[in-house]
Amino acid sequence: QSDLTQPPSVSGSPGQSVTISCTGTSSDVGYYNRVSWHQQPPGAAPKLLIYEVTSRPSGVPDRFSGSKSGNTASLTISGLQPEDEADYYCVSYTNNTTLIFGGGTKLTVL
């Protein structure tokens, strides 16, 4: 099974908003509301940002939000800050009772 499709890179200036897309199929993203987003700063372990498409764990700023339409989930980061520079990964449950990650998106804060 191929990775979920994410743009390799996105960029924005401080204070701006960026959106990262995550495209799957009707067997994963499109069928289940089990899409999560994880942030991985350089040299660090990943950290959960969003789960079940739109839910935010405690401690994650509300600048981070998730949504889904059809087979595509999205992560929006508003009010960009320099510390948001990191790699971002989506992951979805699939109908094979497995998980599949996106290829990752590198966010650059200009």
Added chain:
Amino acid sequence: EVELLESGGGLVQPGGSLRLTCVASGLTFSNRYALSWVRQAPGKGLEWVSGISGSGGGTYYSDSVEGRFIISRDNSKNTLYLQMNSLRVEDTAVYYCAKDPAPRVRGAFDIWGQGTKVTVSS
């Protein structure tokens, strides 16, 4: 503070075996939390490898490791394992253990370990 600590990584020849261990501190595994192994090859993205339900009764694998790796857990020891057999060069990666906040594998990993490095090379 809740932490997951992986160990057992190292250098192994192709065809060899390794067993990874992940121990939780500040957290009781119990049957309420599913666990997974996720790996990251050098310079590459995250790849889900295997998951196990809270009770241990359900185990799941990616196609790339099915039949070679075995995931297990001992809730009484707060420990997750990954037995890796018939290792290949392409299994070289940092292996993370990760916890789901529910009994079924979902990918909502609210706790990640720091990773253990596995290198498969002759």
